[in-house]
Amino acid sequence: MSLQRSSVMITSKSTTNRLMMAAPNTHDGMAATDEEELVASAVVYPGSTEEVQKIVHWANKHVIPLHPISMGRNFGYGGAAPWVRGAVVVDLGKRMNRILDINPEDCTCLVEPGVSYYALYEEIQRRGYKHLWIDVPDLGGGSVLGNALDHGVGYTPYGDHWAMHSGLEVVTPTGEVVRTGMGALPGNNTWQVFPYGFGPVIEHVWPRDSDILLNMGCSDVSSSGKKRIWSSWWRSIVRPLRIAIILDNAANIRHALQVLALSGAPRTAFYQGEGPFPPEKMSEYLRDHPYGDCTWLYFGTCYGPSEVRKWKLEPIHREFMKVPVARRIDPATLPPSDYFWSRDRTSSGEPDLEELAWVNWWPNGGHIAFSPVAPTRGADALRLWQLAKKHWAASGLDFFPSTLWLGFANCI
Incomplete structure (x- = not known):
């Protein structure tokens, strides 16, 4: 052949x-x-x-x-x-782009490398599986399989994409085909529901390695159809709430300068001076924004029936309000064009591309992602912030930290 x-x-x-x-x-x-x-x-x-x-x-x-x-x-x-x-x-994506299976009862799917989050989302909608969500990253145009291999993350409780996979088909550097987990047994119907097999677990050797991954099974989110997304200022109070799973999703923290940049307007619309964007200028514009004058914004989501969400939101609000300058932002005060609603969509399993709006900050903009990892302790987050601010100042660039993604005990 x-x-x-x-x-x-x-x-x-x-x-x-x-x-x-x-x-x-x-x-x-x-x-x-x-x-x-x-x-x-x-x-x-x-x-x-x-x-x-x-x-x-x-x-x-x-x-x-x-x-x-x-x-x-x-x-x-x-x-x-x-x-x-x-x-x-x-x-692999151009021709190997089939959705091989969507199981609405087990809430699983089996996809080839060319299946994007948009393609999977649209197929689920076409089939009428209203109870199924997918966990999407900030940008929904990429590969479901590829994002998991790169340790990508999303914003529902299934935010760790590699942790949510179950079953791989792999071509090794010598040309052999390997199926991991229960997929090694022909005709088995548990490949996508049980990630392990009878022998050693070897799947963690594959992300970013020399093998070629062709198929991947993963878990879809079974939706209760109810959620509550909110945004607030943040301090070192997130860690215990995340570990206790009171904060449901892999939420993120945004620097307020991104509120301006995510409007899609160029930097010159706000400031034409030399050097880094002045903090006082940022405050000036934010005073007229529904968020108000702030430095950091925390976006989080609670899921489940109304009584569950109410039970979780009470301690969340209580803990955040211990910060003297913190305030909770009412979504009803935000216009439909606000970036908040992009977070609402991604937290509901709907792919979105609005995240790229901030590359318009500079002409012909692009971005390089640098993702250090730290525990979710206030002291460690502060060290990252101080380190980033030091290097931004030395380079003469705008202080523009992107996203602090919060897992159970780590932040990226």
Whole structure:
């Protein structure tokens, strides 16, 4: 068996900076250095497990590095750029983009690498499974499988995407096919509901490794249909509420300057001066915003029937109000265009792209993501903030910390 010529593309076009839904598959569409420093020599588009095996055998024979991608839309972390210049990109997403199964009773699905969050969401809606949600990241145009492999996160209680997968089909660097967990047993019906098998658990060797992942099972969120999203100022009170699962979701903290940037307006609409954006100028604009003058915003969500949400919101409100300057923001005061409603959508399993609005802050904007990890302790969060502020000041850039994502005992 050989690949058709139409399934192979030699890289010859100039690199361009493209949008989320038309990301390049040969390089990083938001490169901070020379765009051709890490660029593929060719792209191959397999359509099956057997074709992937054929590509791997060919690469081994000719000692050619391969760089598999799902859809290449992990902006901020290199996109589709290969680790080795001139490598052949194996673009799994173009032809291997089927939703193999959605089980409305078990709340699971089985997808190929080219299935985006939008595609999975739209198929669930088309089938009428109103009780099913998916957990989506900030940007819904990327691959479900690829996001999990990159340890991506979302904003429902299922926010740790890698932890929510169950079952992989993998082509190893030598061309063998491995099915993990219960998928190793032919005809088994528990591949997507039980992530383990009878032997050792080996799946954690695969994220960011040299194998090629072709199929992944994952859990969908069974929705009660009820949630309550809210935003507030934040201090070192989140950790005990998250560990006790009173705060339900993997919520995040935003610097207030992003309130301005997420409007999609350029920086010049707010400030035309030299140097970093002055804090007093930010306060001036925020005084007229429904959020009011603030520095940090915490977005969180509670889920469940009304009596459960009421029970959880009472201690949450009580703890946050211990901070003298904290206040809770009523969603009814926010216009439909406010970024709050983007958080509302992602917290409800609906894909969204509004997160990219802040790249318009500078002309031809892009972003590089740097994601340090710390415990969810106030002292550790303060150290991260001070470190970031120091380097921002040294570079002369606007102090623009993006997202502090809160797990049970860690923040990113």
